[in-house]
Amino acid sequence: MNAPQPLRQQPDRPRMCFVVGPIGDPYAAHGTSEHESYEHHLGIFEQVIAPACEKYEITAVRADGIAHAGDINEQICRHVIESDLVIADVSGGNPNVMYELGLRHITGKPTIHIGEAGQLPFDIASIRTIRYQPSRSHLAGARREIESALEVGIRDGFELLTPARVVRALQTVDGPSSLEQSGSEEETMDEDLPGLLDDFAAIEDGLDEMTSHLxxxxxxxxxxxxxxxxxxxEILDLAQANAPASARLAAVVRYAESLSMPAEEMIAVSAAFAERMVTLDSGVRAALSLIEVTSPDERGEGTREFLEQLIALEESAQEGLAQVGFLGASARGLIRVSRHLRTPVKDISAAVKRMTSAIACMGEWAAKARDLLDTPE
Structure with missing residues (x-):
């Protein structure tokens, strides 16, 4: 008996390809891992993915190439869900990439995996992945493999890549899936498969780190x-004693010097906090989307703990935001006192701005978590 052929999406020529993968930081200092990551993955996009898509008149775009103004996280989610085709670079198992990929798999739309040899995550290693190495000949080979996959997909239809946990989620929404109707999936599914949030350990670790930053x-x-x-x-005492301006200035200089260390600490921690937020935001949103389409009976015990953690983190952040906002307002008034205060005040103000923006994202997480828990706002 011949083995059953993989289910395929009916042929439908794609016009837009959204590229999911690590991006790095184009503004990071040269020589840093963040800047090297940016250059590396930009090279993969420009030398491998974009030319392969262009051959079939498909427009390829990365997250940093979205031209429209608006909430970047919402735009990414929309592109992941709505694009005709997604090409995902899974090198290193970046958590942000993996959860965007999980969200994409829910749609059942065409998805092509690529990844650097030796850096493929274990949990999707069974899914066919076009492997590449960072050399000119290997990149050319990877481009040709993508072109071949596009040619076959456009002609015969794209294989449906649907992990078992996502199939189970779809079953709770739309009834039996096509895999279940075929009689093959339901019979082989292990009832002891990990719950949905077993795959969210990386996010939880990141949330713990953010709590530490707060x-x-x-x-x-x-x-x-x-x-x-x-x-x-000290300054008030000098003023009341009619001390000369030089004495009062000396006091201000001492005050400014004392602020330098905690101000530098604030700028460093707030930068780490904001960076972690960028890494986690799309992943958390994708996780919440997966939870939303999963029946409450199928979510597992870890789901409630995860949602409650999002709510607790946001509540803690709001308390800190009140302090940060007051500090920011006070800091702006100090700039006029002396030029010696400008550097620490600048650091404090930058930290306040970063924290305020990041905490706003947390509010959106918590609102969705409360909705999923069906608890009052």
Whole structure:
């Protein structure tokens, strides 16, 4: 008996390809891992993916190439779900990429996996992946493989890549899937498969790290508050004693110097906090989308804990935001006192701006989590 052929999406010529993969930071200092990652993956896009798509008159775009103004995270989700084709670079198993890929698999639309040899994540290793190595000849070969996959897909239809956990989620929404109707999937599915959130460990680790960052920010704010109170007392005493301007300036300089260390700590921690937010945001949103399409009976015990963690993190962040906002307003008034205060105040203001933006994303996570838990706002 011949083995059953993989299910395929009916042929439908794609016009738009959204490329999912690590992007890196184009503004990072040269020589850093972030900048090297940007250059490497930009090269893969420009030398491999875009030319292969262009051969079939398919427009390829990355997240950093989305031209329209608006919420970038919403735009990414829309492109992942709505694009005719997605090509996903799964090198290194980047959590952000993996959850965007999971969201894509739910749609059942055409998806092609590529990845650098030796860096393929274990949990999708069974899915056919076009492998490449960072050399000119290997990249040319990878481009030809993508072209071949596109040719076959356009002619015969694209294979449906649907992991078992996503099939199970779809069954709760639309009834039996085509795989279940074939009689092959339901019979072989293991009832002891990990729950949905077993795959969210990387996100949870990131959330724990963000909680630690919030604690460090709070500590820095408290230190700055104490130093400010002490500095104000000294400056006020000098003013009341009619001390010369030079004496009062010396006090301000001492105050500015005392602020330098906690201000630098704030800028460093807020940068790490914002960077982690960028890494996690699309992943958390994709995780929430997966939970939303999964029946409550199928979600597993870890789901509630994950959703409650999002809510608790946002509540803690809101408390810190009140302190950060007050500190930012106070810092802006200090710039006029002396030029010596400008550097620490600039650092404090930059940290406040980063934290405020990042915490706004947390509010959206928590709102969705509350909705999924069906708890009052």
């Amino acid at each position: 604690g460090a920010i709070t500590k820095a704010i408290e230190t700055i508050g104490t130093l400010t109170e002490q500095g104000n007392v």
